[in-house]
Amino acid sequence: MTVKIRLYVDHPLGDGQTVPLNRDQAHYLFGVMRQQAGAHVALFNGRDGEWRAEVTKAGKRAGELTCLEQTRPMQMPPDLWLLFAPIKKARTDFIVEKAAEMGAARIMPVQTEFTNSERIRQDRLQAHAVEAAEQCGGTYVPEVTDLQKLDRVLTDWPLDRQLMFCDEAEAGQARDLAAAKPGKWAILIGPEGGFSPAERKRLHALPNAHVVSLGPRILRADTAAVAALTVWQQALGDWNA
Amino acid sequence: MTVKIRLYVDHPLGDGQTVPLNRDQAHYLFGVMRQQAGAHVALFNGRDGEWRAEVTKAGKRAGELTCLEQTRPMQMPPDLWLLFAPIKKARTDFIVEKAAEMGAARIMPVQTEFTNSERIRQDRLQAHAVEAAEQCGGTYVPEVTDLQKLDRVLTDWPLDRQLMFCDEAEAGQARDLAAAKPGKWAILIGPEGGFSPAERKRLHALPNAHVVSLGPRILRADTAAVAALTVWQQALGDWNA
Numbered sequence: 336m337t338v339k340i341r342l343y344v345d346h347p348l349g350d351g352q353t354v355p356l357n358r359d360q361a362h363y364l365f366g367v368m369r370q371q372a373g374a375h376v377a378l379f380n381g382r383d384g385e386w387r388a389e390v391t392k393a394g395k396r397a398g399e400l401t402c403l404e405q406t407r408p409m410q411m412p413p414d415l416w417l418l419f420a421p422i423k424k425a426r427t428d429f430i431v432e433k434a435a436e437m438g439a440a441r442i443m444p445v446q447t448e449f450t451n452s453e454r455i456r457q458d459r460l461q462a463h464a465v466e467a468a469e470q471c472g473g474t475y476v477p478e479v480t481d482l483q484k485l486d487r488v489l490t491d492w493p494l495d496r497q498l499m500f501c502d503e504a505e506a507g508q509a510r511d512l513a514a515a516k517p518g519k520w521a522i523l524i525g526p527e528g529g530f531s532p533a534e535r536k537r538l539h540a541l542p543n544a545h546v547v548s549l550g551p552r553i554l555r556a557d558t559a560a561v562a563a564l565t566v567w568q569q570a571l572g573d574w575n576a
Numbered sequence: 577m578t579v580k581i582r583l584y585v586d587h588p589l590g591d592g593q594t595v596p597l598n599r600d601q602a603h604y605l606f607g608v609m610r611q612q613a614g615a616h617v618a619l620f621n622g623r624d625g626e627w628r629a630e631v632t633k634a635g636k637r638a639g640e641l642t643c644l645e646q647t648r649p650m651q652m653p654p655d656l657w658l659l660f661a662p663i664k665k666a667r668t669d670f671i672v673e674k675a676a677e678m679g680a681a682r683i684m685p686v687q688t689e690f691t692n693s694e695r696i697r698q699d700r701l702q703a704h705a706v707e708a709a710e711q712c713g714g715t716y717v718p719e720v721t722d723l724q725k726l727d728r729v730l731t732d733w734p735l736d737r738q739l740m741f742c743d744e745a746e747a748g749q750a751r752d753l754a755a756a757k758p759g760k761w762a763i764l765i766g767p768e769g770g771f772s773p774a775e776r777k778r779l780h781a782l783p784n785a786h787v788v789s790l791g792p793r794i795l796r797a798d799t800a801a802v803a804a805l806t807v808w809q810q811a812l813g814d815w816n817a
Contacts, residue, residue, distance in 0.1 A: 410792070429670075436799050438791065471793040550679065550815040551651070552712040558677050558802060565790075565806035574791040
């Protein structure tokens with residue numbers, strides 16, 4: 336099998352465009368992956384689709400690629416946010432990776448009343464999202480926002496954005512996504528301790544809220560994130576395109 | 577929040593039944609979780625539902641519980657097997673955990689032509705399945721089988737078991753699960769390198785095979801496992817009960 340290297344770069348891509356590599360990228364490409372001048376790499380920047388590029392300068396701490404041709408058009412994910420309460424580090428990393436693979440446009444860690452974790456490393460999580468995008472063949476990298484209080488997020492909730500939430504206290508309730516409209520959406524995954532009564536009340540009072548059941552067993556937050564994204568993508572997202 | 581302790585035991589459960597604890601269970605319950613005589617614990621054994629039991633003897637290396645009342649009836653998962661090609665250790669562990677949470681009845685690691693990993697630790701994977709069952713509130717623990725060659729598994733494939741497989745080479749193809757019948761099923765997740773041409777041909781030739789798309793992005797095997805289980809549970813499993 337040939338290994339196809341895909342790199343996310345924060346630089347314009349286009350016909351004949353040269354793209355400088357920073358130290359980390361040069362280390363990865365030339366040190367870790369042993370590529371040399373003349374090698375072909377796939378580049379994407381979240382705006383210009385995917386381009387085949389050739390290594391035109393290779394050094395230990397820097398390098399340069401030159402775009403040859405576009406290999407995929409830019410494909411935006413659906414306008415879907417994933418909100419989740421951070422849990423143990425490895426599982427939080429996992430949720431971010433999965434959200435990027437599954438096609439969320441924005442990943443928002445939120446602090447709920449029963450959230451244990453009070454801080455996240457936004458830069459680390461963003462790096463996981465980049466890596467997942469490189470891996471999954473997408474041309475888009477979801478933005479990972481800083482940790483915000485759920486309370487605050489709900490106060491500022493945009494009126495035109497629908498919210499699907501998964502509440503284990505209501506496991507078994509029928510799904511109502513079939514009748515829902517596409518457009519701007521968000522999925523909220525509860526913390527492992529569940530939502531507080533006040534939070535639950537508030538969520539149900541939102542005009543655009545949809546409670547969705549994820550089956551009779553209690554799912555861990557990371558499992559629930561992938562399952563909820565699957566349910567949404569099938570019903571309203573880009574899995575039927 | 578009160579922590580509800582759930583323990584899987586390989587022992588009959590019933591009214592007034594006493595259940596001995598082995599050394600590991602006693603260490604966990606009395607050492608790690610700091611429980612004492614008189615504490616209540618939920619027990620299940622995969623056959624008799626869930627029982628509330630009281631600690632009637634607590635020691636460093638052994639202990640005994642006595643069943644008080646049944647708190648959940650026995651609930652079997654759908655007759656669904658999950659077949660997957662083992663990958664890196666952490667991700668293989670993850671697939672087993674997720675399959676148990678999502679309600680697979682049997683978990684079968686299979687070696688495909690492009691599988692890198694040639695051995696698994698069946699006992700470790702089985703322990704992960706037990707832990708996931710304890711965590712998710714289920715009353716059943718899926719059996720994890722030993723690694724088998726996919727080739728062999730397909731040769732012996734039971735005629736009455738339908739197979740859903742997810743093939744990234746056919747991403748985008750329409751799902752045909754809607755028209756499928758419930759009953760005995762299996763899901764096969766391909767290895768990260770994809771199926772070989774010979775395997776693909778063989779899978780398509782199976783009389784009961786269904787190809788299912790998991791969207792336009794390439795999912796890692798662990799993501800694909802959760803997504804495929806979601807698709808199946810929604811269409812044919814116990815999520816609509």
